[in-house]
Amino acid sequence: MKNIVYMDHNATAPIYPAVVDAMTHALSHVGNPSSVHRSGREARKLMEEAREQVARLVNVPSDWVIFTSGGTEADALALNGVDVDRVLVSSVEHAAVMQARDDLEVLEVDKNGVVSLEALEKALKGDDRATLVSIVGANNETGVIQPLKEIVEICHAHGALIHSDAVQLAGKCDFDMQSLGLDLISLSAHKLGGPQGVGALVKRAGLTLTPLNKGGGQERSMRGGTENLSGIVGFGAAVEEKRDFSAIKALRDELEVQIKALGAVVFGETVERIPNTSYFAIEGMASERQVMALDLAGVMVSAGSACSSGKVKASHVLKAMGVKDELAGSAIRVSLGWNSTKEDIDFFVQAYTKIVERVQARKTSHSNAA
Structure with missing residues (x-):
């Protein structure tokens, strides 16, 4: 790995x-x-x-x-x-x-x-x-x-x-x-x-x-x-350089099957997209915290555009699409390329699953405490 x-x-x-x-x-x-x-x-x-x-x-x-x-x-x-x-x-x-x-x-x-x-x-x-x-x-x-x-x-x-x-x-x-x-x-x-x-x-x-x-x-x-x-x-x-984007799309699609099973919403999935990109969210998981947690796990993703002076800001794209603030504030982007592998997808899903489970456990704990 x-x-x-x-x-x-x-x-x-x-x-x-x-x-x-x-x-x-x-x-x-x-x-x-x-x-x-x-x-x-x-x-x-x-x-x-x-x-x-x-x-x-x-x-x-x-x-x-x-x-x-x-x-x-x-x-x-x-x-x-x-x-x-x-x-x-x-x-x-x-x-x-x-x-x-x-x-x-x-x-x-x-x-x-x-x-x-x-x-x-x-x-x-x-x-x-x-x-x-x-x-x-x-x-x-x-x-x-x-x-x-x-x-x-x-x-x-x-x-x-x-x-x-x-x-x-x-x-x-x-x-x-x-x-x-x-x-x-x-x-x-x-x-x-x-x-x-x-x-x-x-x-x-x-x-x-x-x-x-x-x-x-x-x-x-x-x-x-x-x-x-x-x-x-x-x-x-x-x-x-020759790129096999049919293979990259297959990796992206496999990733989306697994994250949707965890409850993720994939933005724009019903229309034509470039084959390497997935932008998704699970409400209640702040984008910036996810990016940092994945970084600590060894996975580099983003919360959207990389042209915002290194800071995670609310996505004007999701706002324009009518996505509610709570969901938009939980969005992260995975974008694959010429050196991406199935091993990468498996590594990401494992790390992302752990983050989702931690957030859900905290919600359950707070709910029981209330």
């Missing part, structure tokens, strides 16, 4: 050994990709090979890919770089989108966290203002996948642009940006077994974008600053 079981891949996935090798090679190379001499040209070649690899992940031409420092910067560039009069987002977006602007208009979702197509249609109908809609591809907490095809059709029918934060979706499911008709998407390397600190905004041809970083002319003047060559090479290497 492992001493440590890591089940927080949606926060950051363990890096692939092949990615470490690729980055080590890139780090040993001297050369700025913008330099015209031989070393610079060789660095540029490494970077453009990685750009092609990332482009293939989402089936786009390589010149659509703009490398950034991560998904958060990509979201900020999308929401602030396009010249529009208003921006619509769903109520279950990642903080990277929710905090990108102060003037966002928020669309409601249903009890599963799926954006209301009726609300989107109503918000766009009869409004001639230039509009960008940003809808997350798959929620980082629940794993729920949004109906992007239908959303794109509604947006384009009303002349609106559509961006999707695809950080959790791309690489975990079949994803084709061009077939879906999306105008912009955001990606991140470290969710896929690549390095932290590198991502991409993918922008379709013909769409004008104003850069946030205006110095140096890098990334076709879309993002000034010397490129993170080793990180970009690692990003490319990560997307080349």
Whole structure:
């Protein structure tokens, strides 16, 4: 049995050994990709090979890919770089989108966290203002996948642009940006077994974008600053790794059978989800205490998003879904990945069962005392 079981891949996935090798090679190379001499040209070649690899992940031409420092910067560039009069987002977006602007208009979702197509249609109908809609591809907490095809059709029918934060979706499911008709998407390397600190905004041809970083002319003047060559090479290497998500889904489903037998409620289980994610709760078990207790048992999980300065806060996603506070305050997320095993599932279930039994024993004791 492992001493440590890591089940927080949606926060950051363990890096692939092949990615470490690729980055080590890139780090040993001297050369700025913008330099015209031989070393610079060789660095540029490494970077453009990685750009092609990332482009293939989402089936786009390589010149659509703009490398950034991560998904958060990509979201900020999308929401602030396009010249529009208003921006619509769903109520279950990642903080990277929710905090990108102060003037966002928020669309409601249903009890599963799926954006209301009726609300989107109503918000766009009869409004001639230039509009960008940003809808997350798959929620980082629940794993729920949004109906992007239908959303794109509604947006384009009303002349609106559509961006999707695809950080959790791309690489975990079949994803084709061009077939879906999306105008912009955001990606991140470290969710896929690549390095932290590198991502991409993918922008379709013909769409004008104003850069946030205006110095140096890098990334076709879309993002000034010397490129993170080793990180970009690692990003490319990560997307080349083959993942068996049917096996990962089987592990996730097995976990859910066992935790539901203990009384857990699984959020979003009746709609399409990415195959590695389970967000669930048993009322009366505080999220933060569960995360700490599991940590002491050697299991790494989260209470939702990892972008809250290390603190467990009430989930705005569950609130938007109409989940009552008592249940939402007991939610934890398990997210699996390329190195997850059945042994990990068994280890987690054993540790989680002990926590549930301790809580139930305390409730029984208090009830008898009363």
